[in-house]
Amino acid sequence: MSANPGLHRFHGGLHLPDHKQESLTRPLEHAGIPDQIILRVNQHIGEENEPQVKVGQRVLKRQVLARSSEFVSAPVHAPTSGIIRAIEKRPVAHASRMSADCFVIEPDGIEEGLEPPSPIGSAHRIDKKDAILRRIREFGIVGLGGAAFPTAAKIETADRYNIKTLIINGAECEPYITCDDILMRSDPLKVLRGIASLQLILQPRETLIGIEDNKQAAIAAMQDALDKLGLDNTRIVVIPTLYPSGGEKQLIRILTGIEVRSGQLSFEVGVFCQNVGTCAAIARAIEENEPLTSRIVTVTGPGVRNPSNWTAKLGTPVSWLIEKAGGYSVDEPMLVMGGPMMGLELESDQIPVVKATNTILVLDKRDQPTVRECVRCGQCTEACPAQLLPQQLYWYSRSRQFDHAEQYHLFDCIECGCCAAVCPSHLPLVQYYRFAKGEIWEQRRKTWKSDQSRRRHEFREARIQKQKALEEERRRQKREELARKKAAESGDQSDTKPPAANQDLVKAALERVKARKKSADEAPRNTTDLTPEQQRQIDEADQRRRQMNKDKQ
């Protein structure tokens, strides 16, 4: 099958040696239960999880170990039964070699599981939709393409928009990675049933499954399954192999021609993207009542003896998978979690698999090429899929002129690594961009904090002013009432109402002005009893605070 005509192009990109065949010669197998499971408490992008279990406690498979009540979150479940030996900081995959909270579980090997919940069976679409969404949320499903964004939060946000096109990302454009390829080959029906669930929720007009043309077996298997299952308005679109066609904005561009604007969500143009692995995880959650406790991991690269794909329990240490794949074949292996273009270097093989781990790439620790100065050759510009000027970004990042870097659209950089891969001076360009982004975020956090303090102060001042004015008004009304009473008592001879009313209005206005002037000098009063009015003000303040928090995000 060749690439479909009528596809759109994105700028730049690279034809890279794909190195996919190596890990596709062996069938997909289960990696089994490792001796120790190191399960990260937080495996998603978003709010932090709270551990729900204690050290020493026995946990069952599928039991929730950590969760958060926030919208953008995904719980973590026990991948097998065993005893929690510790909840402590362990090294994890992170660009700055960070440690993070992990459950250390000693598996008992019997895989005793919690009673699965009853399957979703309601025929009514609305009920079923809610049940599916709840299931996706409770079963800890996140985007398995690498970003690990909580899927339920993504779908619920998208559901507020009119989604016309559902795009299923099976491009898998980065070299070496084959976990999506092998998934589509070995279980295409599960992918499609997951897609059916998404269709049920989002009701898109059409569904496009984008697969790069270097995955002919996967394309054939998916087409077969699609013919069997017969999903409405669903097409497999074969796209040319060109890195990074699997980037969300790039894939949307290729398939629909729509260019998602900078800072815009794809939902706003009626497109929802989801990775094939996530679709399969959704199907597993719904049909097999399995929370996300395992995923397919490609173990590959020139530094491992038998490149292969494994269904690995989350928390499996990298060393276990390397062992399964025949061990290292080089003396000085360099471990990367993810593909060669965007992956993270791992400091040791004791780092565990998380929901976002698609690949363990083992490279040979080689001599680093000599880094020279930028000669402004412009090859990075030609390769950049975001149409940026990478060398300008490099100059400004390097010289810490971050405002200029932002003017040159630093934040439209998707860190795909094309620029650095073609750089004849071998500059680690992406590293500079990550550094600049980090610095800018830090700066923003600081500005936001000081802004918040200032706004708080200003509002406090305003509130005090308002309080004083109200007090004054109340006193004035009381005085007037007293005066009126006195007047009534002293005898009501004159009955010239209209002019008096006018005069009263003028007087009242003057009083108010005076009161406002005067109130500035008076001290504020503490209010002990909360009137409904005060309660309302407090509520308003709370709401403002929430709004500010939202702004921050």
Added chain:
Amino acid sequence: MILSSPFVNPSAATSRMMLNVLLALVPGTIAYVWYFGMGLIVNLVFAIAFALLFEAIILWLRKRPLKPYLSDYSAVVTAWLFALCIPMHSPWWLVATGIGFAMLAGKHLYGGLGFNPFNPAMVGYVVLLISFPKEMTTWFQPIPISQDSLGLIDAFAYSLGMLDSAAWDSLTSATPLDLHKTGLSMNLMSSEIRQSPMFGDFGGIGWEWIANWWFIGGLFLLYKRAIRWHIPVAMTAGLLVPATMAYVINPDSVASPAFHLFSGGFLLGAFFIATDPVTASTTHRGRLIYGFFIGFMIFVIRSWGGYPDGVAFAVLLANMCVPLIDYYTQPRVFGVKPPEER
């Protein structure tokens, strides 16, 4: 050290790019020696030796490691281009002065390779052109005309001042561009000037063939993707458009477009000098503007300026404009509307 992705083997290297440039210069250089003799070899040897020497000294003074900088071949490329620009049989001290200025003021005062706004070879050349006008206009006639040339050893001796230069002075003459310019100023018609045996089919005898070989070397660079088409094409357009217009209006009092194209350093400049990535514009649209500007300025300088050729001045003038050109020709970023649509 934390390594950051991508972890792919680099597909290109600066030193490789520079080597490709040197390789592309070889055919033209051979043609040059064929038509003008061994003087160029002497120039090349002195220029490259002094360039490496000066670069090493400056790197030592700047406390930089020698090996990575000397092994990027950028100094060799600069020296080679410089040697091609100056008259052959130049005295050794002229070569040393020019290339010394190129390396010091043209390159390292700005921070070395990648930081220099001006093309170092052109800086060195222009300094000599202004400071030593007599030496810089003493050109030997091409061998087909003089029927005589110095051997390699004699050429070295000549450069070192150990040969009686008076015996060879009869072999020197002005360049075809110079002859043409002087002829026009004496109210001769272009067709009359071209009766001189110095002129061939398009440019000067010998010169036009060397230019051809620069063109072929340039095609090699394009094929190797060491340069892009924008600058040579725009530069040619910048020269030919006004030259053709002038020629159509008054063919007798101006040089023909073909003569412009095949004379002096135009094709060498278009493919090897203006395309120096460090000092050229980096955006596609910017390169078109930059190239056209150089071509146009060469026409202006040749037609009305004080110098017969204008490649070096035109390139340096365009180098000056690069930051401005780059700023106003930024490509549209993916997902960002151009300003006028906003």
